[in-house]
Amino acid sequence: MKEFSIIDTFFKQQNHQRKDVLLGIGDDAALTVVPAGQALVTTTDTLLAGVHFLPDAEPSTIARKAVAVNLSDLAAMGAEPAWISLSISLPTADEAWLSAFATGLAEMTRFYSIQLIGGDTVQGPLAVTITAQGFVPPEQALLRSKAKPGDFIYVTGTLGDAGLGLDLLLNKVTVADPINAQYVLNRLHNPTPRLLVGTSLRRIANACIDLSDGLSSDIKHILQASNCGATINVDKLPLSKAMRESVEPQNAVKYALSAGDDYELLFTVSEEQKGKLETAMANTSVSFSCIGQLNGMSNKLEYRLNNQVIDYQATGYQHF
Amino acid sequence: MKEFSIIDTFFKQQNHQRKDVLLGIGDDAALTVVPAGQALVTTTDTLLAGVHFLPDAEPSTIARKAVAVNLSDLAAMGAEPAWISLSISLPTADEAWLSAFATGLAEMTRFYSIQLIGGDTVQGPLAVTITAQGFVPPEQALLRSKAKPGDFIYVTGTLGDAGLGLDLLLNKVTVADPINAQYVLNRLHNPTPRLLVGTSLRRIANACIDLSDGLSSDIKHILQASNCGATINVDKLPLSKAMRESVEPQNAVKYALSAGDDYELLFTVSEEQKGKLETAMANTSVSFSCIGQLNGMSNKLEYRLNNQVIDYQATGYQHF
Numbered sequence: 001m002k003e004f005s006i007i008d009t010f011f012k013q014q015n016h017q018r019k020d021v022l023l024g025i026g027d028d029a030a031l032t033v034v035p036a037g038q039a040l041v042t043t044t045d046t047l048l049a050g051v052h053f054l055p056d057a058e059p060s061t062i063a064r065k066a067v068a069v070n071l072s073d074l075a076a077m078g079a080e081p082a083w084i085s086l087s088i089s090l091p092t093a094d095e096a097w098l099s100a101f102a103t104g105l106a107e108m109t110r111f112y113s114i115q116l117i118g119g120d121t122v123q124g125p126l127a128v129t130i131t132a133q134g135f136v137p138p139e140q141a142l143l144r145s146k147a148k149p150g151d152f153i154y155v156t157g158t159l160g161d162a163g164l165g166l167d168l169l170l171n172k173v174t175v176a177d178p179i180n181a182q183y184v185l186n187r188l189h190n191p192t193p194r195l196l197v198g199t200s201l202r203r204i205a206n207a208c209i210d211l212s213d214g215l216s217s218d219i220k221h222i223l224q225a226s227n228c229g230a231t232i233n234v235d236k237l238p239l240s241k242a243m244r245e246s247v248e249p250q251n252a253v254k255y256a257l258s259a260g261d262d263y264e265l266l267f268t269v270s271e272e273q274k275g276k277l278e279t280a281m282a283n284t285s286v287s288f289s290c291i292g293q294l295n296g297m298s299n300k301l302e303y304r305l306n307n308q309v310i311d312y313q314a315t316g317y318q319h320f
Numbered sequence: 321m322k323e324f325s326i327i328d329t330f331f332k333q334q335n336h337q338r339k340d341v342l343l344g345i346g347d348d349a350a351l352t353v354v355p356a357g358q359a360l361v362t363t364t365d366t367l368l369a370g371v372h373f374l375p376d377a378e379p380s381t382i383a384r385k386a387v388a389v390n391l392s393d394l395a396a397m398g399a400e401p402a403w404i405s406l407s408i409s410l411p412t413a414d415e416a417w418l419s420a421f422a423t424g425l426a427e428m429t430r431f432y433s434i435q436l437i438g439g440d441t442v443q444g445p446l447a448v449t450i451t452a453q454g455f456v457p458p459e460q461a462l463l464r465s466k467a468k469p470g471d472f473i474y475v476t477g478t479l480g481d482a483g484l485g486l487d488l489l490l491n492k493v494t495v496a497d498p499i500n501a502q503y504v505l506n507r508l509h510n511p512t513p514r515l516l517v518g519t520s521l522r523r524i525a526n527a528c529i530d531l532s533d534g535l536s537s538d539i540k541h542i543l544q545a546s547n548c549g550a551t552i553n554v555d556k557l558p559l560s561k562a563m564r565e566s567v568e569p570q571n572a573v574k575y576a577l578s579a580g581d582d583y584e585l586l587f588t589v590s591e592e593q594k595g596k597l598e599t600a601m602a603n604t605s606v607s608f609s610c611i612g613q614l615n616g617m618s619n620k621l622e623y624r625l626n627n628q629v630i631d632y633q634a635t636g637y638q639h640f
Contacts, residue, residue, distance in 0.1 A: 022359055027464050028396035028530055028544070029363035031456070034354045039342055043349035044405040044451060048444040076348035087407075087449045117362060120449075124368040127444065129407045131451040136351070144347050182451060210348055212636040225346070286448060 006121050010098045011086070015104035018115040020082065030117035032083055036136035043073035049126035054169065059097045060104030061189045062128060067108040068191045069212065070132035072263040075198035076210035078142040079134035081112055086128040088120035112195070140202040142267065147207035147226035150294040153270035154277075156288050157242040158196050159215060160252065161187035163259020173247065180242035187240075191263035197288075198265065200280040205267040215256045216312075219266060220301065229297030232257075234312070235302050238289040257303075257312070268294055330418045331406070334426035337434040340402065343422055350437035358455035363393035369446035374489065379417045381509045382423030382448060387428040388511045389453035389532065391405040392583040395518035396530035398462040399454040401432055407438035407449040432515070460522040462587065467527035467546035469616040470527050471588035474597075476514050478640050479535060480562040480572060482578020494565065500562035507560075511583035517608075521587055528587040536577045536632075539586060540621065549617030552577075553624050554632070558609040577623075577632070588614055596623035 012025050023031040034040050049055040049068045055182040067084060073080045086105070090097070109116055114132075164189030166183060167173045175181040194210075201208060207226055207236060211218050216233075223230055238255040269277050281288050292304075329483040332345050343351035354360050367386045369375040387404060394401050406425070435453075487493045487509030488501060509530055514530075521528060527546055531538050535552075541580070543550055559577040563570065589597050601608050612624075623632040 022458055023461070023463065026622075028393040029361045029399065029452075029454075029462055031359045031361055031397070031458060033458070034360055036356065039351045040354055040360060040453075041349045041351055042403070042405060042451075042453065044407050044438060044440050044449075046407045046409060046440050046442050046443050046449065047408060051442060051444055073348040077351070079349065085451055088365045089368060089447060098439070118364060120364050120366050122366050122368050124369060124371055124447065125445045127409060128445065129364075129366065129440075129449040131362075131405055132349075133360075134349075138342055138351060138353070141343070141351055143343065156544050208348075239491065303390060306355060 004099060006093060007053065010102035011105070011116055014102060015116050016080065016109040016113060018113070021115050024115060026232045030083070031108035032117060033150070034039050035135060037137060039141065040129065041077050041079040041134045041136055043070055044131045044193055045073065046067050046127060046129040052233055054064045055126060059101035061090070062213065063101045063104030064190055065106050066128040066130045067105065068209065068213060069263060070130045071112060071193035071195060072191065072210040073191045074132055074134040075195045076208050076265055077136055078198045078202045078208065079136040080199055081114045081134040081195060082131055083115050083117045083133045085117055085131045088119065089122050089127040091123070091126060095251060107135060123240060130197060139301050141203060141206055142198065143208055144209055144222050146223050147228050147268040147294055148270060149228055149294050149295045150288050151206050151270055152234070153230060153266065153268050153292040153294060154288050154290050155215070155264050155266045156197055156286050157215035157264040158238045158243065159211070159262055159264065160255030161240050162191065162261035164243060164246065165180065166261065175246045178248050183240065183242040185318055191261065193263060194265045194286060195222045195231035196284045197281070200284050201267055204273050204276050204280055205269050208267040209264055211262040211264050211280045213260045213265055214258045215266065216301070219247040221303060223299050227298050229300035229302070230292055231292050231302045231304055232292040232312070235305055236291045238287065326413060326418060326490040326624050330422035330435055331425070331436055334422060335436050336429040336433060338402065338433070339435055341435050344435060344437045350403070352437060352442040355455060356402065357457060359458035360456045361397050361399040361456055362451065363390055364449065364451045365389050366447060366449040370405040370451055375446060376435030379421035383421045383424030383512055384428050386450050387425065388513050390450045391432060391515060391584060392511065392530040392532070394452055394454040395513050395515045396462065396528050396585055398460060398518045398522045398528065400519055401434045401452055401515060402436050403437045403453045405437055405451045408439065409442045409444040410445040410542050411443065411446060417465065435500045437563040462518065462525055462528035463522055464527055464529055464542050465545035467542050467548050467614055468590060469548055469614050471590055471614040472488060472594065472610050473585045473586065473588055473612040473614060474553070474608050474610055475531070475535070475548060475558060475584050476517055476606050477584045478558045478563065478584055479584065480563055480579045481574045482511065484563060484566065484583035486581065495566045497565060500566050503560065503562040508581060511581065514606060516604045517585055517601070520604050524593050524596050524600055525587040525589050527554060528585055531582040531584045531586055533580045534578045535586065543619050543621060544555045547618050548614045549620035549622070550614050551624055552611055552612040554624065554630070555625055556611045558607065578628050611632035
């Protein structure tokens with residue numbers, strides 16, 4: 001099977017169509033229109049077999065996750081998503097694999113009203129690179145660098161579930177209740193990009209980042225970019241029912257602080273904006289928790305349990 | 321070495337800065353501004369060790385080529401380039417390799433006044449994916465689908481050199497003259513994206529494509545998209561001095577028609593626009609040749625030698 005028929009057969013047919021795409025798949029490049037007054041937001045993430053997913057993972061799951069992690073980056077900017085480009089490296093032109101992958105991709109493009117506008121297929125080790133593009137009014141973008149001492153630190157959803165799911169998949173832990181097992185595996189495979197939260201936080205949050213490598217690692221980017229310190233109250237970390245029922249409290253904290261792949265948003269909000277935040281978040285129906293506060297101590301990250309400082313060494317996932 | 325220090329150390333420092341980049345490397349996504357009235361042009365290409373370059377290729381050469389092949393796609397749309405995103409998969413965080421790669425990348429970003437706005441680094445088999453973005457006034461974009469029967473077919477530069485260079489590198493051929501050998505290897509390693517030609521062809525060419533897989537394969541995309549046929553005069557194919565001096569004429573034609581990696585532009589121009597074409601191309605100082613003409617015979621590709629139809633089976637590079 002040739003490259004062109006792969007793209008035509010599997011990707012073009014199920015593609016969601018947007019009006020701002022003048023020219024999609026099938027030319028040397030895509031032509032799209034960014035709305036007046038909006039900045040273009042661009043992000044790229046690669047998922048590699050054996051690193052970001054198991055080599056025998058469901059192709060549709062790989063597709064959904066590859067889209068989700070990129071959309072999560074757009075969400076963290078307060079952007080709305082518009083278009084994605086896909087580069088896929090595959091050992092062989094396996095039609096069943098490609099068909100399942102394309103179905104997963106199409107589910108995502110339809111659900112999020114985004115369009116696949118182009119890409120590349122090469123023969124090689126299984127890897128998926130997606131570039132996602134979206135928009136945000138430039139002055140409303142959520143940056144890592146605009147956090148202020150005194151800001152309260154919030155996260156969406158619950159933390160650590162994907163990490164527990166991965167350990168379950170790798171037989172490093174057992175999860176007694178099958179419903180809980182299903183839940184954490186689903187959190188690993190189908191992260192939810194918090195797009196509506198991201199756009200709702202425009203003009204409310206001072207800073208925002210998505211949690212991909214683990215809270216304890218990712219928050220440092222905000223501290224560094226904004227020259228702040230932070231206190232995290234580990235007893236305030238939001239834990240799912242599945243997490244609480246499956247692992248010891250101390251282990252749950254470890255997952256919540258250090259495990260990757262949550263794709264929840266961490267954001268900071270000044271005291272004055274807390275009222276607006278409540279209203280805005282209520283409209284998203286996404287749970288959120290205040291887990292700590294920023295201070296002026298540059299790059300200092302402190303953990304507290306029941307308001308007592310504790311010694312906790314947590315490192316997120318490192319790529320090398 | 322951690323992902324963040326890789327990006328900071330090797331890519332951020334040497335980066336060309338553009339005024340239309342509101343936020344570059346270092347946040348969840350980049351923020352850029354597309355000029356009013358321009359369409360955004362986006363393309364993605366992956367280069368894989370062992371497929372698109374030899375595993376021991378010079379890192380700076382890999383970087384330059386990865387940028388060039390993407391810019392070539394923008395050139396084929398008549399677009400001017402603006403920003404690139406990079407995803408790099410590397411077996412180990414080899415500092416010498418990364419430093420050389422970053423230097424090659426920085427040469428390109430400075431030369432073409434483009435900015436690296438983000439990316440991803442993962443540990444895995446050596447592969448480089450670049451997404452390039454640029455602009456073109458939407459009504460002036462050069463498409464594959466706007467060719468007309470009667471259009472003359474042109475190519476820039478000379479054809480087949482990179483293919484000869486690859487065969488030389490693989491010891492499949494010998495090139496007697498070392499200057500010629502150097503020339504064809506350079507054509508393989510440092511393709512020249514025809515950006516100035518691309519923008520000069522706006523409102524002059526009806527259709528355009530860049531030659532990446534080989535003329536005989538790539539022209540079919542224009543024939544299919546525009547529902548045309550074509551006659552190619554193989555005696556009019558532009559051959560370099562190095563090509564003419566190194567291989568038999570029949571072999572030279574084979575390289576020119578079937579070898580990949582030329583990254584020249586193939587474009588079609590109506591009889592009425594030929595005068596404008598001469599003027600526009602003179603300003604680019606890039607050589608160009610009329611190699612045939614389009615006709616109304618859908619998807620029929622015919623080769624002629626001294627105006628006699630010849631039987632020539634040529635296939636470009638296939639990815640699977």
